[in-house]
Amino acid sequence: MAATRQRSIPARLDSAAKACAARGARLTELRRQVLALMLDSDGPLTAYQLLDRLREMRERAVPPTVYRALDFLMEQRLIHKVERLNAFMPCSDTGHDHPAQFLICRQCGRVAEIEDRVAAEALEHAAERQGFHARSAVVEIDGTCAACFHRA
Ligand SMILES: [Zn+2]
Numbered sequence: 001m002a003a004t005r006q007r008s009i010p011a012r013l014d015s016a017a018k019a020c021a022a023r024g025a026r027l028t029e030l031r032r033q034v035l036a037l038m039l040d041s042d043g044p045l046t047a048y049q050l051l052d053r054l055r056e057m058r059e060r061a062v063p064p065t066v067y068r069a070l071d072f073l074m075e076q077r078l079i080h081k082v083e084r085l086n087a088f089m090p091c092s093d094t095g096h097d098h099p100a101q102f103l104i105c106r107q108c109g110r111v112a113e114i115e116d117r118v119a120a121e122a123l124e125h126a127a128e129r130q131g132f133h134a135r136s137a138v139v140e141i142d143g144t145c146a147a148c149f150h151r152a
Pocket residue numbers: 080090091092093098100113
């Protein structure tokens with residue numbers, strides 16, 4: 001949704017390129033195109049949806065082309081994978097590691113990313129009480145977004 005985008009796509013691509021460069025990595029033209037497709041989408045995209053869109057610009061793109069770009073973008077923490085949907089979306093906050101919770105709307109397919117440290121810490125502590133050493137805690141919450149809820 002346009003209203004939720006704080007900055008333009010070119011500006012976000014530029015800051016992604018800078019974040020990569022600061023880590024000694026390069027946001028190549030292909031990686032940039034894949035990221036741009038995600039920034040331009042209203043909801044998360046699967047690898048095959050990305051491939052279809054990428055083929056409009058690169059006829060010879062094949063699944064590994066997309067998977068390699070996705071791996072790079074995840075490594076650079078520019079995108080997230082929403083496991084429940086097996087789909088990818090840009091991180092709302094370029095390039096740092098952070099606990100994430102996703103609100104997945106089953107009506108419109110949009111996914112909002114929230115970054116609630118209190119919730120993340122509560123989960124970590126709950127795990128610790130079981131003697132469990134948590135590595136990551138990504139929470140995916142299913143439901144209905146505010147817009148869909150009020151429309152109903
Ligand atoms: Zn994020």
